[in-house]
Amino acid sequence: MDATVTHGSETKVWGGGNEPMGASYGKLMMWFFIVSDALTFSGFLAAYGFSRFKFIETWPLPDEVFTHFPFLHGQNLPMYYVALMTFILIFSSVTMVLAVDAGHQMKQRKVAFYMLLTIIGGLIFVGSQAWEWKNFIKGEYGAVETKGGSLLQFVKEGPDHKIERVKLEDFVVQLPEERQELTRSRGMWFMKEQETLPTYSVAEVQAAFKAHPELLVRTERIYQGTKEDVANTKLQAGVNKVKHKEVLTREASLEMVGNAHMVVEGANLWRNEYGSKLFADFFFFITGFHGFHVFSGVIINIIIFLNVLLGTYEKRRSYEMVEKVGLYWHFVDLVWVFVFTFFYLV
Amino acid sequence: MSHDSHEHVSNLGRIWKVFGILSVITTVEVALGIVKPDALHMHTLLGMNLLNWIFIILTIVKAYYIVWAFMHMEGEKASLRWSVVATVIFLILYLIFILLVEGDYIYGVFANSTIKWNF
Numbered sequence: 188m189d190a191t192v193t194h195g196s197e198t199k200v201w202g203g204g205n206e207p208m209g210a211s212y213g214k215l216m217m218w219f220f221i222v223s224d225a226l227t228f229s230g231f232l233a234a235y236g237f238s239r240f241k242f243i244e245t246w247p248l249p250d251e252v253f254t255h256f257p258f259l260h261g262q263n264l265p266m267y268y269v270a271l272m273t274f275i276l277i278f279s280s281v282t283m284v285l286a287v288d289a290g291h292q293m294k295q296r297k298v299a300f301y302m303l304l305t306i307i308g309g310l311i312f313v314g315s316q317a318w319e320w321k322n323f324i325k326g327e328y329g330a331v332e333t334k335g336g337s338l339l340q341f342v343k344e345g346p347d348h349k350i351e352r353v354k355l356e357d358f359v360v361q362l363p364e365e366r367q368e369l370t371r372s373r374g375m376w377f378m379k380e381q382e383t384l385p386t387y388s389v390a391e392v393q394a395a396f397k398a399h400p401e402l403l404v405r406t407e408r409i410y411q412g413t414k415e416d417v418a419n420t421k422l423q424a425g426v427n428k429v430k431h432k433e434v435l436t437r438e439a440s441l442e443m444v445g446n447a448h449m450v451v452e453g454a455n456l457w458r459n460e461y462g463s464k465l466f467a468d469f470f471f472f473i474t475g476f477h478g479f480h481v482f483s484g485v486i487i488n489i490i491i492f493l494n495v496l497l498g499t500y501e502k503r504r505s506y507e508m509v510e511k512v513g514l515y516w517h518f519v520d521l522v523w524v525f526v527f528t529f530f531y532l533v
Numbered sequence: 534m535s536h537d538s539h540e541h542v543s544n545l546g547r548i549w550k551v552f553g554i555l556s557v558i559t560t561v562e563v564a565l566g567i568v569k570p571d572a573l574h575m576h577t578l579l580g581m582n583l584l585n586w587i588f589i590i591l592t593i594v595k596a597y598y599i600v601w602a603f604m605h606m607e608g609e610k611a612s613l614r615w616s617v618v619a620t621v622i623f624l625i626l627y628l629i630f631i632l633l634v635e636g637d638y639i640y641g642v643f644a645n646s647t648i649k650w651n652f
Contacts, residue, residue, distance in 0.1 A: 208613035218617055229625045233632045240636030241643075250566065270563040274556065281552045284603050288544055430574065510605075517603040521596055528592040532566045533585050 217511050221518045228522050232529055235469045245407035247462035249531050255322045269531050272315045279308025280520040287513045290506025298509060302492040309485040316478045326453030329355035330460040331392055333446040338462055340405045342434060348426045350434055353402060359387045359395040385450040396444045404440035407462045408433045477526055480519045487512050551602040558591050
């Protein structure tokens with residue numbers, strides 16, 4: 188540790204003494220903030236792990252959920268888009284260090300240029316996340332929920348016993364029946380609906396399922412390949428694979444569909460077509476909280492960027508402010524590295 | 534050894550090298566996540582499959598490079614470095630241990646008792 192006696196410059200002394208741990212006041216406070224924020228995110232991710240372990244047999248498989256890429260419709264592209272988002276964020280981190288580095292050399296124009304690149308990278312990332320949310324909320328295949336609260340997805344057996352997902356819109360037909368969404372003028376005074384009406388009613392899905400003998404039901408449960416699983420006569424023979432969702436026989440499927448009480452399309456905070464109800468909650472909370480951090484980071488970066496342009500730090504003869512927002516920005520990148528692993532990979 | 538954090542030496546070479554490392558690791562992670570090789574995905578070590586072990590270890594390597602190189606932890610004093618890193622690592626390990634053990638226990642209750650989800 189340094190000696191307690193201070194010589195020379197007053198700027199290196201805090202109110203009551205020397206710089207603790209050799210860091211300026213602002214930088215040390217930024218580290219305090221980062222430690223506490225890191226624990227908040229850890230709390231979220233650990234809670235996600237808790238719920239996942241609790242429902243380990245029925246948790247959705249992420250590479251089946253996130254399969255979209257801009258301008259490539261209808262193709263199954265697991266994880267390419269999140270990978271791209273990760274690269275964008277890492278690269279914006281690189282431009283941020285380059286800005287800090289240029290700041291050490293007191294090169295105002297270079298700092299401004301790299302700050303601008305960082306801001307653009309951050310905006311692209313937030314935009315990508317919005318697009319990801321849109322796809323997640325809209326959903327693709329649709330599903331039904333049973334009276335017991337478990338989720339049924341529809342599949343058919345393709346060539347080579349390969350299981351293919353089937354969209355509701357591909358087999359369900361709307362029947363002429365009276366379905367009225369409740370509004371203030373139509374019964375909402377005494378009755379309330381929690382969500383908007385799905386495209387199809389339960390009766391329509393059930394009728395269409397009966398009419399298409401090739402269709403099967405896929406449950407939330409992940410096939411383990413244990414003795415009980417192999418002996419289970421309710422599972423379709425020859426198609427179930429270890430670590431994939433279980434597919435039922437036609438008879439068992441019909442029985443399960445008979446228990447349906449709700450059609451689920453896309454995702455909201457109550458239910459989602461991907462599986463466990465908690466999955467969408469965690470998705471919205473964790474990526475949302477992270478996205479909010481990126482958004483705040485972009486705003487803070489813009490403020491610092493304007494200050495660089497105005498020459499504030501040039502007058503101060505120190506670009507330490509750029510270093511401090513840099514710490515925050517790298518932290519946001521760091522969190523994303525973990526969110527990426529635990530939400531999309533593991 | 535800790536350096537004076539105010540020295541005006543350019544780190545460009547180091548920055549681009551770290552960017553290269555982070556990109557390569559991310560590419561490997563995504564490739565493994567898409568292919569999911571059975572040799573890794575179906576084999577379990579200490580209650581977790583090898584693929585997940587690889588993902589988690591690679592993530593920690595990435596975190597190390599971000600904190601040490603980008604956040605310039607390698608240039609801070611050891612006291613600052615470890616009061617931040619050791620605190621966070623200890624608390625996170627503690628939290629994860631408690632929550633995952635508890636989650637696994639509740640899974641056991643659902644699986645082995647009369648509570649049924651499958652109807």
